Amino acid sequence: MSGTEQRLSVSEKLGYSLGDLAANLIFQTLITYLAFFYTDVYRLPAATIIFVVGLCAALVFTPVIGVLADRTRSRWGKFRPWILWTAVPFGVLSLLAFSTPDLGERGKVIYALTTYSLLVMVYAANNLPYSALSGVLTGSMDQRNRLSAYRFVAVMIAQFIIQVLLMPLVLILGDGDRVRGFENVMTVFAIVGTVFFLITFTTTRERVVPTVEQSGGVMQDLSDLARNRPWQLMLALTVLVFVTLALKGGTYIYYFQYYLDEAALAGFLRDSGFNGVIAALNAGLTRVGLAGFQWPEDPATSAVRLFNGSGIICMIIGIGFSRRLAQRFGKRDVFGAALLVPTVFLLAFYLFAPTAIVPVFLAFMAHGFCYGITIPLLWAMIADVADYSEWKNHRRATAIIFSAMLCGLKIGLSVGGALVAGILAHYGYQAGASTQPQVAVDGIRMTVSVYRSIPFLVAVGLLFAYEIDHRLEVRIERELNQRRRGASVSQQEARP
Template identity: 60%
Template sequence: MNTSSQKVSVIEKIGYSLGDLAANLIFQTLMTFLAFFYTDVYKIPPGTASAIIFSGGMIGAFFNPFMGIIADRTMTRWGKFRPWILWTAVPFGVIAILAFSTPDFGAGGKVAYAMITYILLVIVYSANNLPYASLSGVLTGDMAERNSISSYRFVAVMVAQFIVQALLLPLVLIMGDGDKTKGFESVMTLFAVTGIIFFLITFLTTKERVIPKPEQKSSVKEDVSDLIKNKPWIAMLVITIFIFITLSLKGGMYVYYFENYLSEDALSNFLQNIGFNNFIAGLNNMLTGMGLHGFTWPEDAPTSGFSLFNAGGIIMMILGITISKKLADKFGKRDVFGISLFLSALCLLLFYFYAPESISLVFITQLVHGFFYGIGTPLLWAMIADVADYSEWKTNRRATAIIFSAMIFGLKAGLSIGGALVAGILAVYGYSEQLTIQSPETINGIKLSLSVYPTITFTISVIVCMFFYEINKKKEIEIQRELELRRK
């Protein structure tokens, strides 16, 4: 295993992180708004939308192991993983636009169009994001540097999350002049163009340093055998599945929580009392004065409240990320990740008990949840990179992409299950986009979906992490030292 200097420059860390910002403009939109887009914008029934999200997503998920095998065996002058970021940049952008377009088909045509474009999108996402994620394992063999890269990367993720969760709905209404159909198409076009540019920057600014020896050969059978014997890999697969079920489920339900459960009057009063409405009025006056009459902020309280709720959580997540590396360097990734996840799960549980008028408590809980979850956010992918080192340490063979492929499989499976649960739970509890006021049964299903159910799935992740992921701080140091000696 050959390596050059293990230090990574700030420019390279920023360049690498822009790739995740690009991917997350699309991924966060899928996780937060896909069910809403299908049911409330494209007018696909919730049960059918659930089937599309689950079946399409799982097809994409099962593509990941094949992509991992291909990526590990890619040999170019640019490396194994960087060229895939280049090759998939434009297709990713184009298909993202198509997936959020709304051609005027009949009921069957809409379902077929949604299914085809969603499958294409998750497949091209795998071809792009699996090599991108694997790249983090070969930029450096230094685990402290890897923690630093993850922190940069997930600040970029938080920026994308802020844009999507705090600004997407207002942007949809602004750019569509109140028409959500036109608005989604316009916003996704903007995201796609931005993403293509950022992917190209990632390709141009990064370098693969952990390079397998030319004589290293392994068959697919050996790679799969190594995975099955790798207990930390199995643990991370389970953790990843349940984390992304949680993120997709709660993230997809928040918009329904604001639209259908929280009191609009109480929300309006809250926004007025904290000065948000005055701030927006000043912003609208400034935009109007600049001649941008079509870019004034929407007036409805649920849209503003939802945006501010997500923005506050994301800002606190960024604060959590800033201390993540120091905590991980001192106590080890596993322990910090498990504890932060458990505390964030407790915060989610509280949402079930709040009354529709308890707006202040809802926002405060979101801030605390965001901080604790932010601490663990960058550690997930750094832990997966450590699993690749663990595999090399055990077998003396490096197979980075196939290890990451399983994690992307877990991400896709979790996204598919969580997204399908959003639409499926709405269908089970009788949600109808035609109703102005939903039934008490439907409201209860919405509350359960962003509190009790995510608490359960987060807790499962914590248990698996703490009891089956054996790479603690002591083991991290041992693996890094032994691999450094071998690579020299």
């Protein structure tokens, strides 16, 4: 494979990234609002449904799809056909999962369990091959870094839409009715997502294909994984990173609600001009006959959404620096440094006074910029692990390597989410109370700062044992390209 053949066009990188934007419009909605939708909109017990289906997704759906995808043979390649096959079902099930048919109490539970299970299954069948596709679009590690940057800017855009704008959109499109609003928003997401998946399928091409010598069954794949130390380290690192992300997403609202000063938050929203922007936006929407932009009125909830939005914007900026740093210093070293520096800003959250609103925002924005550098690198490094396995074992099993990492992601989110509840309970948090005991407030401060820093620090330590540094990256890429060119020539000579 020549350098020219390895290079990805802008249209292919954009087309690929639209797939993650489509998937994350649904995924971010699921992890952020599904419990709220079940309890407050559809009036169902959410915990059991989400836990049972989530466990099946992590331990059953994802590994099975990984095995099947690695053994797919089609004129479109291994992974692209899965995106085509799941595009329409993904859109339809996204809409059905957030619909509210009146089926009686038991019927609603069965309906929710069925639609959510099918959606999660189709999500695995779509997103795992999509993730693995990044490892076979090109054999160039630099091009993968570029691709990951495009991809995760799209992810951050989806995250911004969901975490900052979804509830206002629900109320606008539903004219104040949350049930109708959710259905209308999900209809838009379903249509847009289906179109984006089809664009991803159409604009991409698999270039890294197994050679004739690469064969073997599932047990051989698992045996290769067991001997692949970089894979083991990346699995542990993935769990640790997503434990921290779950702790982050689950605790900021408590920090704003119970620790930061309400009057100081209200003053910040007023003096920064934010309230004026919302008022002007509402006036414009009203003039064209739409419902007002229903931004939360209480200072804590309003400020934390602005806080999340500013952090996401800084992450997008950080993503823009990722490729060049990785190209110069190697993904491992840049990833470790960009994990270590944000821990300083995390620890600062314990020290801030309740009235220090501006420093809180600035620290989070600096944290977001540094963490943004790591976002494309994690998945590019997982693709490197697939290359390492092929380099060592003369066999390529891209999807099963990515499936293990996605299991690690789900385990990390589950553990982190459970830790939030467990830590709060340990410190005596009183659910629904207007104020909290001082010991509970101290526990919230510890969780937002110290406890969240620990997984990042452990992950940085693990990277010292991760052997794929910049020099080995270059060597693996060079030798695999030589091997693939040799296999291609041999196959051509063997043809009659």
